Amino acid sequence: MSVETPTDSEPAVPTGDRNQDRDEETGSVETTQGLFGDIDPASIGYGIVGSAIFVTIWQVAAAAVDQTYLLPSPIEVATAFIIELTASATFTLPIAGITVPMTRLTANLAQSLLHYLPGLVVGSTLGVSLGLAMGWSGRLDNALTPVTRFLRPIPPLAWIVFAIVWIGIGHGGAAFIVGIGAFWINFYNAYAGVEGVSTHLKEVAASLGVDDDLTMIRKVIIPAAMPSITTGLRTSIGQCWMIVVAAELFGAPGVGFQIINAAQNLATDVSVAYMVVISLVFLVSDGVFRRVERRLLEWRV
Amino acid sequence: MAGINKNSDQYAKADSHQNNRGNETRAKVVVDTVTKVFESERQTVRALDEVSFTVSDGEFVCLVGPSGCGKTTLFRVIAGLEMPTNGEVRLAGNTVTGPGTDRGMVFQEYGLFPWRTVQENVAFGLEEQGAVEPNRSRRVDEMLELVGLTEFKNAYPKELSGGMKQRVGIARALAVDPEILLADEPFGSVDAQTREMLHDELLSIWTTTGKTVLFVTHDVEEAVTLADRVVVMAPSPGRVNEIVDIDVDRPRQRTDVTFGEYVEQIRSLIGE
Numbered sequence: 001m002s003v004e005t006p007t008d009s010e011p012a013v014p015t016g017d018r019n020q021d022r023d024e025e026t027g028s029v030e031t032t033q034g035l036f037g038d039i040d041p042a043s044i045g046y047g048i049v050g051s052a053i054f055v056t057i058w059q060v061a062a063a064a065v066d067q068t069y070l071l072p073s074p075i076e077v078a079t080a081f082i083i084e085l086t087a088s089a090t091f092t093l094p095i096a097g098i099t100v101p102m103t104r105l106t107a108n109l110a111q112s113l114l115h116y117l118p119g120l121v122v123g124s125t126l127g128v129s130l131g132l133a134m135g136w137s138g139r140l141d142n143a144l145t146p147v148t149r150f151l152r153p154i155p156p157l158a159w160i161v162f163a164i165v166w167i168g169i170g171h172g173g174a175a176f177i178v179g180i181g182a183f184w185i186n187f188y189n190a191y192a193g194v195e196g197v198s199t200h201l202k203e204v205a206a207s208l209g210v211d212d213d214l215t216m217i218r219k220v221i222i223p224a225a226m227p228s229i230t231t232g233l234r235t236s237i238g239q240c241w242m243i244v245v246a247a248e249l250f251g252a253p254g255v256g257f258q259i260i261n262a263a264q265n266l267a268t269d270v271s272v273a274y275m276v277v278i279s280l281v282f283l284v285s286d287g288v289f290r291r292v293e294r295r296l297l298e299w300r301v
Numbered sequence: 302m303a304g305i306n307k308n309s310d311q312y313a314k315a316d317s318h319q320n321n322r323g324n325e326t327r328a329k330v331v332v333d334t335v336t337k338v339f340e341s342e343r344q345t346v347r348a349l350d351e352v353s354f355t356v357s358d359g360e361f362v363c364l365v366g367p368s369g370c371g372k373t374t375l376f377r378v379i380a381g382l383e384m385p386t387n388g389e390v391r392l393a394g395n396t397v398t399g400p401g402t403d404r405g406m407v408f409q410e411y412g413l414f415p416w417r418t419v420q421e422n423v424a425f426g427l428e429e430q431g432a433v434e435p436n437r438s439r440r441v442d443e444m445l446e447l448v449g450l451t452e453f454k455n456a457y458p459k460e461l462s463g464g465m466k467q468r469v470g471i472a473r474a475l476a477v478d479p480e481i482l483l484a485d486e487p488f489g490s491v492d493a494q495t496r497e498m499l500h501d502e503l504l505s506i507w508t509t510t511g512k513t514v515l516f517v518t519h520d521v522e523e524a525v526t527l528a529d530r531v532v533v534m535a536p537s538p539g540r541v542n543e544i545v546d547i548d549v550d551r552p553r554q555r556t557d558v559t560f561g562e563y564v565e566q567i568r569s570l571i572g573e
Contacts, residue, residue, distance in 0.1 A: 200408070200410060200412055201412060201414065203380075203382055203400065203412075204406070204408070204412035204414075205425070206382075206399075206400040207380060207381075207382075207400040207401070207402070207404065207405075207406040208402060208425050208426035208429055208473070208477065209401065209402040209426050209429030209430055209477065210429055211399075211401075215429070219425075219428075220414070223414070223416040223417075224414075224416070226416070298457070299415050299416045299417075299418075299457040299458075299459065300415070300459070
């Protein structure tokens with residue numbers, strides 16, 4: 001056991017000279033961070049070419065089809081989008097009853113947000129809370145695992161029956177469906193996050209004076225599980241847009257309802273325009289959350 | 302849990318501690334016939350068998366032994382993370398019943414909270430003790446200065462080298478002014494050069510603070526470099542083989558003849 005011999009086991013590690021240590025202070029990786037996530041500048045060119053090819057094929061294919069409703073062309077979709085974006089409409093805030101002048105597109109988006117946001121917020125909050133509680137308490141875990149295992153495989157949309165009989169197929173019913181979707185995604189991620197917290201860190205905290213569950217959860221479990229929790233939130237932000245559209249197909253007003261409604265009138269260009277709306281809204285919300293997540297988890301490797 | 306909620310004067314205690322050193326002959330830690338048996342369905346393992354020794358106030362004691370001799374189990378029993386099957390550990394007269402801030406713990410894998418910056422890690426125990434500002438920050442700064450990490454106070458653990466992480470670990474353990482510093486192979490994950498530097502720093506911190514130190518290692522040279530006394534353990538079942546007083550002036554040179562003799566003596570006890 002020759003202790004004097006320096007080893008290369010930790011090559012980047014500074015030793016005697018403390019000024020050397022300073023180099024390690026900045027370790028951030030340079031990336032261009034746009035609203036749509038990380039963009040590698042070198043790949044932008046390829047992206048433009050790929051998109052152009054896609055749109056061209058679409059346009060050519062649409063021109064080859066006789067009936068426009070079978071495949072509306074990109075130009076028709078863009079036109080429909082602009083018409084929806086500019087045609088005036090009104091949006092009435094529920095409960096408050098205030099009517100605000102808007103355009104058709106923004107009014108429909110606002111309707112959908114009335115389903116999306118409350119469902120997402122309430123469902124996520126409950127999901128994270130129960131996930132934390134069951135991950136922490138073995139007894140609660142044992143008691144509720146059969147129930148959660150049994151309920152988990154049921155798709156959120158299957159609950160539409162109860163959404164209709166309990167709440168009615170309006171804003172509340174759609175929000176309820178969205179909430180169920182958000183609940184399960186966040187429940188499992190929070191649960192897995194707590195399960196993954198190392199015993200070692202809990203022991204360290206105990207040796208530093210943490211002697212009650214609430215403090216342990218607040219100061220160790222939640223921060224340690226945060227990467228998993230934010231993954232759940234990000235997944236649900238995306239999934240809930242899918243669910244919102246599906247829920248509105250049953251008649252609640254909003255973007256999803258417009259997709260099916262326009263298609264029934266053979267105005268599929270309008271349908272696709274609203275599909276584009278969903279996509280854009282998803283990209284924006286996902287991009288915004290990525291930024292929040294990065295800020296929240298800047299301590300991560 | 303001793304030493305909690307006295308945040309105003311506990312910091313002063315660290316300074317006066319030094320003067321008391323040597324005057325107080327009372328044992329700081331008493332390991333009293335500790336037996337630890339692990340029982341599983343397949344087998345029963347006697348990890349510790351009637352282990353007894355004491356550590357005096359201000360003393361630096363190393364615990365060495367081959368793997369399987371129960372030194373880590375003993376560390377965990379003293380830390381209060383495991384309960385002994387028989388016997389007890391007394392710290393400053395109180396029986397250990399669980400983990401607490403009267404023992405500052407330093408681990409091989411550092412155990413830093415990755416989501417907390419260096420200064421937030423050091424402040425963790427102080428927050429639990431209810432230390433208020435500006436005392437808390439002052440204490441954190443004092444500790445960071447002690448381990449030479451003042452300019453890294455806002456760095457996250459991921460940005461630090463192994464040696465620096467362990468200095469944070471030591472600062473965090475000492476911040477709550479424990480009765481004793483307990484370390485389990487703290488320098489096992491750093492390279493040899495850094496380890497030697499950390500030995501010097503730890504000895505200097507020990508001299509400055511006058512803390513009692515109980516240090517677990519499998520490295521005999523490390524034990525002889527650091528300790529006043531070395532408790533040599535033997536395996537199956539884990540027990541105390543012999544306790545060796547290291548009578549060499551500090552700073553100790555590994556090339557020194559007496560140093561080498563102690564190393565040889567302990568190695569032959571271990572059977573290396």
